[in-house]
Amino acid sequence: MTVEGKEFIQALREAGLKVTQQRVALLSILMESTDHPNAEEIYVRVRGLDDSVSLATVYRTLSTLEEAGLVQRLNLENEPARFEITPAAAHDHLVDVDTGQVIELPSEEMNRLRNDIAAKLGYEIVSIHSFVRARKIKTSP
């Protein structure tokens, strides 16, 4: 259930979704975006490829793809939701409180620990939604 190469079409088919030009355009934009764009930003970028796509469809498609597990939604604070292609391995995020930059925090140990904690309570994790707001430590000059 991951979109690694350029098999958008196959991934959509496997999810039982129609292969529309809007969905292909959105997926290809998201594949080449590393900055975790929000719906409005995705909308602008997608329109570079296909200027007929509407904002409503961007929202609908993102929700559809999220439900299908192809896309992940990031609910940060005080800003519209951001999106990314579902990564091969789950990862947390770090938001630089000064610059707003979003940094990936991949950690197998983190995932393992989280699974253990949930398992100990009799739960299996469905999805992870985790980020920290952090500030760069000033090194003495």
Added chain:
Amino acid sequence: MTVEGKEFIQALREAGLKVTQQRVALLSILMESTDHPNAEEIYVRVRGLDDSVSLATVYRTLSTLEEAGLVQRLNLENEPARFEITPAAAHDHLVDVDTGQVIELPSEEMNRLRNDIAAKLGYEIVSIHSFVRARKIKTSP
């Protein structure tokens, strides 16, 4: 910067905030709530103590107390934000996808690991926003 006993008043003073009856009422309600209520729910409960408090003030007070570090906001998915008194030790949350119940996940190891990961990138953590959606594992009957 934590509200442990009944020192609401002191905590407010230390934060440089006026000690209003609305703020005291809201803090006392939040202290006795273990279910992570949202603003609307807090509003209803607070009005049991003081029926003059407005919803706008509940929102404003929650934001003010959050800024002061006394309260923490939980942005789950597809529902209004929830709130809790800032706990002594940071903890993650688990949302049962079937019941909606929110369960605390305190883990020193988790906090330590997260700090290490951030530190390795030259960051110090300001706040943690982490929850997992999970499903109870069915044990064979």
Added chain:
DNA sequence: AACGTAAATGCGATCCATTCGCACCTGTCA
């Protein structure tokens, strides 16, 4: 104890990210 001032509140209006309704298109499969 009354005063002066800045901060806080109540109320309604407003914002804005996201969702909806519906008429019109388009993939898909026979």
Added chain:
DNA sequence: TGACAGGTGCGAATGGATCGCATTTACGTT
């Protein structure tokens, strides 16, 4: 190629959260 379910564009609506402003309140100062 035809039929039909599913998808889309457009504008309207939703709803959680915030704002503007007149009024009240907390609190340090006379």
